[in-house]
Amino acid sequence: MAEIRPTDIAPPAANYAHAVLTQGAPRWLHTSGVVPVAPDGSIPAGLADQASVVWSNIEAMLREADMTASDIVSVTTYVVVGEDLGPVMAARDARLGDHRAASTLVTVPALARSEWRMEIAVVAAR
Numbered sequence: 001m002a003e004i005r006p007t008d009i010a011p012p013a014a015n016y017a018h019a020v021l022t023q024g025a026p027r028w029l030h031t032s033g034v035v036p037v038a039p040d041g042s043i044p045a046g047l048a049d050q051a052s053v054v055w056s057n058i059e060a061m062l063r064e065a066d067m068t069a070s071d072i073v074s075v076t077t078y079v080v081v082g083e084d085l086g087p088v089m090a091a092r093d094a095r096l097g098d099h100r101a102a103s104t105l106v107t108v109p110a111l112a113r114s115e116w117r118m119e120i121a122v123v124a125a126r
Contacts, residue, residue: 001025001073001125003100015093016103020073025125029065033078033119034058035111043115047083051091054120059095062124069096071124075103079118080110088118 004019005011012018034057036050037043044050062068075096079088085105092103101122111119 001071014089014103015096015100016075017100018102020100020102022073022125027065027067027126029061029067029071029122029124031058031061031120031122033121034061035113035116035119043113045115046087047079047117048087048091050117051088054118055091055095058120058122065124067124067126070099071126072096072099072101072122073125074123075101076121077103077105077118078108078111078120079105080116081107083107083117092120 002021002023003017004021006018009018034054036053037057038053044053059069062071075092077088077092079085088105111117
């Protein structure tokens with residue numbers, strides 16, 4: 001994978017890549033929207049805690065696929081309108097570390113369950 005960094009457009013607005021080029025990756029992982037439900041079925045109330053659960057769930061899926069966060073090519077995050085985006089972006093940055101993936105953050109009026117304040121779908125390649 002290689003980050004695409006065109007010099008003739010503005011840099012990304014946060015810690016993400018405008019685009020990621022993947023060549024010859026034989027294995028792809030596409031997740032559904034990963035929601036903030038912990039393994040015991042609980043749903044944290046706080047947004048930062050929900051983001052932590054979502055990323056823990058994503059990491060479990062990556063492990064099951066014999067992948068790591070550095071294999072993530074694209075992240076699409078959905079956050080309920082009016083929520084503070086800071087904790088969601090901080091959780092992404094913490095889990096990805098120095099790895100940059102293409103990233104889109106969308107605010108939505110609601111998610112499938114009223115207690116869910118965010119969810120994330122990722123694409124990974126190895």
